[in-house]
Amino acid sequence: MLVLIILVVILALCFDFTNGFHDTANAIATSVSTRALSPRVAVVLAGGMNLIGALTFTGVAKTIGGSIANPLKVQHGTIVVLAAIVAAIGWNLLTWRLGIPSSSSHALIGALSGAVIGAAGFHAINYSGFLSIIEALVISPIAALILGYIIMWIFRLLFGSRSLHRVNRPFRYLQMITAGVQAFMHGTNDAQKTMGIITFALIAGGFQSTMNIPFWVKLVCAVAMGCGTATGGWRIIKTVGSKIIRIEPINGFASDLTSSIIIFGFTLLKLPVSSTHVISSAIMGTGAAKRFNQVHWGVAGRIVVAWLITIPISGCIAAILVRLFLI
Known part of the structure; x- marks a missing residue:
């Protein structure tokens, strides 16, 4: 069991690392594409702020570790977590290789749910907790789309009569701030998921009995995500920063502000x-407010398809893996 726990922790940190270069690329994509920050400075800033954000909160970790299933009631819980992490890492690497900004969160949540079902059956899922997580995953991008549209619409009212060059200059400086804020917010939410799944494994393995997140778990997860961020994620940056809309500092700032508010x-x-x-x-919302046909809806649709298929595919992969591991 101790060997299994060590393996789970190592693989979970590998997932956190891939999450760092996969998802955090989104946090700095707009500031890099508008040249508010150089790629090197943006990556270092995002890595540091991610680390701080990851050490600040634990509420999301407790939700992930205890709401999808009860680790005390799932047989072979450590193997369940092992299968979930392997499936999530595989999906992360595949979508990163293809340059598709799919969700590491969806991958991990789908994989954990699929692994629990594969090992213990559908009755082992805590459906009230699982559905509350799914609701948050569905509502948050809709809220970001609407809020991004509203914020950009307000900016158009305030600055629409001014020269675009004069407007963009101060917003380029403001993006230096919002890039760091957005990376911090990313750390407060995304890094918590790996903390939660490691704690799930610790409880299932009998190494602790509560969902209190040990400090060493918080620290190693924060460092792994920070290191992942420092490696960059240029394929994802290219898709998010240039292929959805042509981003300028004013709507880049609006997008960063919107997503920071929603995530926090x-x-x-x-x-x-x-x-x-x-x-x-958020980028789609700000782009639509500026000019609806400016948004590359074909690319946006491809991203949405990736969103929709991530949970079921990662869940199926994890369910197959856990059955193989239990043979």
């Missing part, structure tokens, strides 16, 4: 969201 709001509610979904939806 759900963090305070102790609910996980997909930073990928939120940031991409």
Whole structure:
């Protein structure tokens, strides 16, 4: 059991690392594409702020670790977590290789749910907790789309009569701030998910009895995500930063502000969201407010399809893996 726990922790940190370069790329995509920050500075800033954010909150971790299933009631819980992490890492790497900004959050939640079902059956899922997580994942990008549209519409009213060059200059400086804020918010939510799944494994393995997140778990998860961020995620940055709309500093700032508000709001509610979904939806909302046909809806549709298939595919992969591991 101790060997299994060590393996789970190592693989969970590998997932956190892939989450760092996969999802955090979204947090700095707009500031890099508008040249508010150089790629090197943006990556270092995002890595540091991610680390701080990850150490600040634990509410989302407790939700992930205890709401999908009760780790004390799931047989072979450690193997369940092992299968879930392997499935989530595989999906992360595949979508990163293809440059698709799919959700690491969806991958992990889908994989954990699928692994629980594969090992213990559908009755082992805590459906009230699972549905509350799904609701947060569905509502948050819709809220980001609407709020992004509203914020950009207000900016158009305030600055529409001014020269675009004069307007963009101060917003380019403001983006230096919002890039760091957005990376911090990413850490407060996304890093918590790996903390939760490691704690799930610790409880299932009999190493602790409560969902209190040990400090060492918080620390290693925060460092892993920060290191992942420092490696960059240029394929994802290219898709989010240039292929959805042509981003200028004013709508880049509006997008960053929108996604920061949405992510932090759900963090305070102790609910996980997909930073990928939120940031991409915020960009779509601000682009639609500026000029509806400016949004590359074909690329946006491809992103939405990736969102829809991530949970079922990662769940099926994890269910198959857990059955193989239990043979």
